[in-house]
Amino acid sequence: MTLSEPEATEFPVRLPGEPFPPRQYADFRKRPGLIRSTLPTGSPVWLVSRHEDVRTVLTDRRISSNPAREGFPNVAKTGGVPTQEQIPGWFVGIDPPEHGRFRKALIPEFSVRRIREWRPLIQETVDRCVDHLLSLGDSADLVAEFALPVPSLVISTMLGVPFVDREFFESRTKTLVNLKTTTEDERSAAVQELLRYIGRLIKVKQKRPGDDLISRLLESAVLTPEELTGVIMLLLIAGHETTANNIALGVVTLLSNPQWIGDDRAVDELLRYHSVADLVALRVAVEDVEIGGQLVRAGEGIIPLIAGANHDLDSFERPDEFDPGRAARHHVAFGYGVHQCLGQNLVRAEMEIVYQTLFRRVPTLAIDADVAALPFKYDGTLFGLHELPVRW
Amino acid sequence: MKINVDRSRCVGAGQCVLTAPALFDQGEEDGLVEVLEAEPDATQAAAARMAAQVCPSGTITLIH
Ligand code: SF4
Numbered sequence: 001m002t003l004s005e006p007e008a009t010e011f012p013v014r015l016p017g018e019p020f021p022p023r024q025y026a027d028f029r030k031r032p033g034l035i036r037s038t039l040p041t042g043s044p045v046w047l048v049s050r051h052e053d054v055r056t057v058l059t060d061r062r063i064s065s066n067p068a069r070e071g072f073p074n075v076a077k078t079g080g081v082p083t084q085e086q087i088p089g090w091f092v093g094i095d096p097p098e099h100g101r102f103r104k105a106l107i108p109e110f111s112v113r114r115i116r117e118w119r120p121l122i123q124e125t126v127d128r129c130v131d132h133l134l135s136l137g138d139s140a141d142l143v144a145e146f147a148l149p150v151p152s153l154v155i156s157t158m159l160g161v162p163f164v165d166r167e168f169f170e171s172r173t174k175t176l177v178n179l180k181t182t183t184e185d186e187r188s189a190a191v192q193e194l195l196r197y198i199g200r201l202i203k204v205k206q207k208r209p210g211d212d213l214i215s216r217l218l219e220s221a222v223l224t225p226e227e228l229t230g231v232i233m234l235l236l237i238a239g240h241e242t243t244a245n246n247i248a249l250g251v252v253t254l255l256s257n258p259q260w261i262g263d264d265r266a267v268d269e270l271l272r273y274h275s276v277a278d279l280v281a282l283r284v285a286v287e288d289v290e291i292g293g294q295l296v297r298a299g300e301g302i303i304p305l306i307a308g309a310n311h312d313l314d315s316f317e318r319p320d321e322f323d324p325g326r327a328a329r330h331h332v333a334f335g336y337g338v339h340q341c342l343g344q345n346l347v348r349a350e351m352e353i354v355y356q357t358l359f360r361r362v363p364t365l366a367i368d369a370d371v372a373a374l375p376f377k378y379d380g381t382l383f384g385l386h387e388l389p390v391r392w
Numbered sequence: 393m394k395i396n397v398d399r400s401r402c403v404g405a406g407q408c409v410l411t412a413p414a415l416f417d418q419g420e421e422d423g424l425v426e427v428l429e430a431e432p433d434a435t436q437a438a439a440a441r442m443a444a445q446v447c448p449s450g451t452i453t454l455i456h
Contacts (some may be wrong), residue, residue: 059450107404107423114423329411329446338403340448345406 008036012047012305014378020320021275021307025049028308034294045073045301046294049308051315051332053292057304058337062287065339067093072284073301075381081282087195089223089230092238096338102231105222106342109158109213115345118158122349125153126357134361139368139391143248146358147388148174151243151350155236160205160212168197173240191233198232199225239343245276245377245384246347247354252374252388253322254355255367260324261359267351269324272316272331275307276383281335306332307383364392393437394455399424401451411446412439425451 012022028035028049035047048054057063066072067081074080082090091102108114133146140146152170161169175190202214202225209215217228250270260266283302288295296302310331311319317326334341341347359365367374368389375386395415404423408416415436417426432440444452 059448103403104422108419108421109423111404111418111423112406112409113418113420327442329407329442334405336448338449340403340405342405345410 008038008044009047011037011039011045014376014383016376016378017372019372019374019376019378020273021278021311025305025308025311028305029311029313033292034296039073039075039301041074043071043073043301045303046291046296047308048291048302048304049312050292051309051312051330054304054306054309054332055336056291057283057302058281058332058335058339060289060291061096062285062289063283063302064095064286065093065283066095067282069284069286069299071299071301073282073303075279075282075303087230087233089227090234091231092234092339099338101222102227103338103342105217105220106231106235109216110342110345112345115349118154118346119349119353121157122154122353123357125157126150126350126353127361129153130357130361134392139389142251142388142390143244143385144174144387147244147247147251148240150247150354151240152236154346154350155239158213159201159232159235160210160214161201165197165201169194172197173236176237176240194236195229195233198229198236202228202232235343238341239346241382241384242276243347243350245382246271246274246351248385248388249274249276249383250351250355251358251365251390252367252371252385254359255365256371257322260322261355263324264352264356265324266355267348268331268333269322269326269328270351271333271347272310272328273322274383275310275331275333277333277335278305278307278383279303279381281306281339304332306335362392366391393432393440395427395430395432395440396453396455397425397427397451398453399451401449403449403451405448407446407448408443408452412436412443415440416443416452 012024014022037045037047039045048057068083081093091099129146129150133140149170152173156166156169172190172194175186205214205218217223253270254261281304285296285298285300287298310333313319334344368391377384377386402424406418408425409418415429415432417428419426440454444454
């Protein structure tokens with residue numbers, strides 16, 4: 001497997017003190033075609049930075065999401081995307097047509113209407129999390145005390161996790177995302193504990209079904225209980241750190257642009273502007289395919305850069321400006337194609353409710369540090385904040 | 393303008409519903425796209441075009 005032509009470019013990294021898209025992205029915009037690079041693991045890969053090319057990569061059936069395929073790019077320090085052998089039902093790694101069976105089973109649970117029905121519950125959860133925050137005195141780490149618990153508590157309610165188990169559930173999910181202090185062993189222990197817990201929960205729901213997502217999926221019997229375990233794990237993980245990162249970064253950006261506080265249009269612009277899942281949509285070519293004028297050979301890895309696409313001058317005017325007034329719904333913060341984020345309406349609802357509630361109930365909220373010096377996740381697969389010290 | 397959808401392609405993320413709620417809905421049972429107004433008038437044409445553009449799965453096509 002050799003990569004032809006263009007000069008190899010260094011793998012993009014965010015530089016400390018420069019939290020938003022890596023500096024190289026401005027450079028990438030000026031180049032035609034794809035960018036040849038080398039992963040931190042040493043394997044060659046194609047980077048795709050243009051909005052149109054990213055959409056092409058994410059919809060072309062000759063390009064696969066299956067991590068078990070030769071040449072699949074692995075960027076995570078934590079072992080990367082699990083294969084079906086490791087976690088059956090982890091359907092972000094399954095290609096169509098098989099992917100459709102999983103997706104279709106879950107679609108009704110995350111439709112715009114269904115999520116609207118969940119809003120009172122989300123509001124109640126956010127209010128409880130604000131109560132908790134305020135109970136801590138006049139300062140706290142907003143990531144640990146608020147941004148991480150909100151999505152975890154919301155999804156555990158949707159899944160039907162009994163109230164008494166919420167704390168266990170939240171503590172294990174927190175272990176998974178805390179790459180700074182968690183060792184690899186602690187992480188895999190938490191994964192195993194969660195998988196075991198979910199397996200037990202499924203057994204309970206088989207005996208005593210309730211009005212929840214797991215019970216409904218069991219009833220429809222489209223997925224086996226084993227697949228369902230992986231699906232639930234995926235819902236839990238996919239929506240946890242991503243949402244928490246969005247919540248925390250959004251607080252920082254809104255506090256610097258207070259004129260947009262209270263305007264729900266800010267949500268999609270925050271999603272575009274931060275593009276937290278920049279290095280998440282990983283692909284490999286199954287056949288030779290031409291993208292952006294570049295021939296990509298079968299077996300070569302491809303990484304569509306989500307932040308690159310969302311800061312593409314051809315699709316967004318003044319892309320590096322935060323401007324919720326723009327029409328930016330064509331952003332690819334949730335990806336594109338059949339794998340586009342299933343939970344996107346849930347995230348939007350959570351972010352809307354979080355900002356409305358947090359800034360209304362804590363009007364004096366302020367960042368308790370120099371913004372440029374905040375511990376941004378410069379080295380993660382997901383962009384975000386390790387901590388966000390705030391006071392009120 | 394006429395709106396055409398291929399429901400077999402729909403991945404149900406509801407971008408069309410958010411973009412053009414007067415033209416699209418998602419089925420109560422299956423969550424897949426449903427067209428509320430197949431022949432949008434001139435005032436709705438821009439919303440219809442936007443919905444077709446943001447749909448991630450090429451489900452929505454517009455016939456002129
Ligand atoms: S935007 Fe496209 S994929 Fe999503 S619900 Fe509408 S038609 Fe289906």
